[in-house]
Amino acid sequence: MKNSEPIRVAQVLGKMLGGGVESFIMNYYRNIDRNKVQFDFIIDSDSTVIPRDEIINLGGRIIEVPPYQHIFKYIKFVTKVFKENNYKIVHSHLNALSIFPLFCAYISKIPIRIAHSHSTTNTKEWRKNIIKNVLKKFSKVFATDYLACSEHAGRWLFGNKTFEKGKVTIIYNAIETEKFKYNENIRKKIREQLNLENKFVIGHIGRFMKQKNHEFLIDVFNELCKENDNIMLVLIGKGPLEEKIKEKVKTLEIEKNVLFLGQIENVNEYIQAMDLFAFPSLYEGLGMVLIEAQYSGLLCVASNNVPKEAKISELVEFLDIDINQWKNKIKLYEKEYVINRSKAKININRYEIKYEVEKLQNYYIQREREIER
Numbered sequence: 001m002k003n004s005e006p007i008r009v010a011q012v013l014g015k016m017l018g019g020g021v022e023s024f025i026m027n028y029y030r031n032i033d034r035n036k037v038q039f040d041f042i043i044d045s046d047s048t049v050i051p052r053d054e055i056i057n058l059g060g061r062i063i064e065v066p067p068y069q070h071i072f073k074y075i076k077f078v079t080k081v082f083k084e085n086n087y088k089i090v091h092s093h094l095n096a097l098s099i100f101p102l103f104c105a106y107i108s109k110i111p112i113r114i115a116h117s118h119s120t121t122n123t124k125e126w127r128k129n130i131i132k133n134v135l136k137k138f139s140k141v142f143a144t145d146y147l148a149c150s151e152h153a154g155r156w157l158f159g160n161k162t163f164e165k166g167k168v169t170i171i172y173n174a175i176e177t178e179k180f181k182y183n184e185n186i187r188k189k190i191r192e193q194l195n196l197e198n199k200f201v202i203g204h205i206g207r208f209m210k211q212k213n214h215e216f217l218i219d220v221f222n223e224l225c226k227e228n229d230n231i232m233l234v235l236i237g238k239g240p241l242e243e244k245i246k247e248k249v250k251t252l253e254i255e256k257n258v259l260f261l262g263q264i265e266n267v268n269e270y271i272q273a274m275d276l277f278a279f280p281s282l283y284e285g286l287g288m289v290l291i292e293a294q295y296s297g298l299l300c301v302a303s304n305n306v307p308k309e310a311k312i313s314e315l316v317e318f319l320d321i322d323i324n325q326w327k328n329k330i331k332l333y334e335k336e337y338v339i340n341r342s343k344a345k346i347n348i349n350r351y352e353i354k355y356e357v358e359k360l361q362n363y364y365i366q367r368e369r370e371i372e373r
Contacts, residue, residue, distance in 0.1 A: 006038040007364055010082065012092040012101040013041060014068060018049035018238065018263045019207050020288045021093050021118050024149070024173050026051060031176070031357040034059055037364050042081065042101070044068060049238075049263060068100055075104055082108035088368050091147075095119050095157060095285075096135035102142035111371045115143035116171075117157035119285040145367065149173050152307040153285035169363065173288040174356035179268040180295040190273035194259060200231045200334045203274035203298075205267060205289045206281070208239030213280040213303070213321070218245060220278075220326040222252045231334070233258045236270060271296045276333055279306060280321060286310055291351050299333050301326060312351065 016022050029039050038059055043050065045064040055062055063081055066073040082090065082104055090105040091114040092098035098115040105113045117139075139157050140146070146168045148154030154168040162168060191197055202221065206212035214235070221233045235245075235258065242260070249258045264270065267289075271277070277293035279302040287310040293300050300316045308318070319325045350356070 006034060006036050007089065007368055008038045008040055008085070008087065009364060010085070010087045010090045010105075011039045011041050012078075012090060012094060012098070013043050014094050014097065015044045016041075016047035016050050017207065020173070022049070023288060024118070025093065026054075027173075027175060027353055028357050028360060029055075029058060029060065031353050032361050037361050040085065040087075042078065068094075068097060071100065074100060078104040079108055082110055088112055088371065089364060090114065091116060093118060096139060099135055099138045099142060106142040112145060112367050113143050114145040114147055115139055115157070117146075117148040117153040117285060119153060119156075119283065145169070147171050148285070150286040150307045150309045152309065171360055171363075172350050172356050173286050173291070174351045174353040175288070175292055175295065176353050177295055177351075180271065180292050182297045183272055186269050187272040190269055194234070194273065196232055196234075196273060198230070200228075201234055201273060201275045202231065202278050202330065203234045203236070203271065203276070203293075204278050205236045205271075206279075207237050208242040208245055210241065211282050211284075212237075212239075213282050214241065214245045215248065216280050216321060216323070217278055218248050218252070218254075218258075220280075220323050220330070221258070222254055223323060223327045224330060225254050225257055227331070228334075229257070231257065234261060234270070234274065235259065236261045236264060236267060238263045268292070268296075271298065274298055276301065276330060278326075278330075279303065280326070281305055282321075284310070290316070301329055301333075 011025055013022060013025065040061045040063060041055060042063050042065060044067040046067050050062065052062060065077045065081065068074045078101055087110050089112040090101065090110050092101045093116045094101065095117055102113045102115060136157050146158050146162065148168050148170055149172065150170065154170065155163045158168050204217060208214055224231055246260060249255055271293055277298045277300040279287060279290050279300060281303055282305055284306045287306045290300060290302055290306060290310045291312060294313045294315050298315065302316055302318050303321055304318050317329055319329060
């Protein structure tokens with residue numbers, strides 16, 4: 001590698017839909033030394049939320065490939081892309097599905113093939129689990145390196161033995177912490193903008209998909225509305241189940257208490273407007289938005305399915321997926337909500353982007369040096 005040329009890493013993201021994995025990659029990309037490491041984004045052609053201008057302005061390239069559902073077209077096209085660009089490193093973020101791009105990397109003779117685990121499973125998604133559990137058995141076949149966002153995610157995809165042998169490297173879903181520090185002026189601005197003054201605001205951020213468990217959240221909120229009409233639920237995100245959730249809200253006749261904000265870029269500002277963050281996921285690899293909420297000093301209620309590594313403060317309460325438990329906890333928080341958000345104690349170091357980005361950057365550089373020896 002010439003000193004003047006950065007390492008160009010092929011980041012395989014699948015579908016860019018505005019989810020947590022894309023946020024993770026973009027956070028690292030904005031903060032990495034792009035004179036040393038550059039990213040190419042290998043994405044499915046049916047992606048809907050692509051920060052195209054930002055990627056190009058930062059020196060990255062976007063390469064659209066056939067959706068992985070068309071597996072033979074996908075393998076043929078991705079193999080061609082890998083061979084033509086002569087990558088040394090392919091970094092796949094597709095969890096159990098990483099077998100497909102890493103197979104393409106293997107037959108393209110790419111020496112460093114990274115499988116990165118960002119997620120796990122839940123029994124309620126049994127159809128999806130059948131595919132995941134079959135494919136994850138092959139997660140190490142074509143990978144040379146194993147990365148994960150948490151211990152839980154690493155053990156799930158790569159197995160306990162591999163994890164305990166120290167073969168899995170944890171790269172935390174780090175954030176730009178300064179963006180999430182509590183700001184009273186921003187809070188007032190957003191609450192005025194959304195007509196939320198004098199309301200107790202419950203917030204949630206996540207794609208409308210089964211994993212995020214919006215139906216349960218709506219059921220809990222409906223129970224709360226029966227006892228107090230002065231509360232609001234703010235939902236940020238888009239996804240395939242959005243219309244179904246809107247219909248449920250309409251059927252329950254709580255439309256005036258629920259705001260659907262869609263996909264927004266300045267999530268950090270909208271978090272300031274919330275009073276409590278609800279995160280009832282059926283499963284998570286880590287739960288990046290839960291960390292962001294805590295850093296903003298928000299009280300949080302999360303499901304027991306969220307890895308405990310996401311707890312970086314005393315602001316989080318983990319509960320079973322039980323309507324009464326959630327209702328009673330939120331009512332208690334609403335009644336006793338007196339916390340000074342600007343003084344919340346956060347143990348954030350391992351999720352600070354400036355520390356973690358250097359770790360990933362050095363990982364790429366070190367691995368490429370090893371293969372050039």
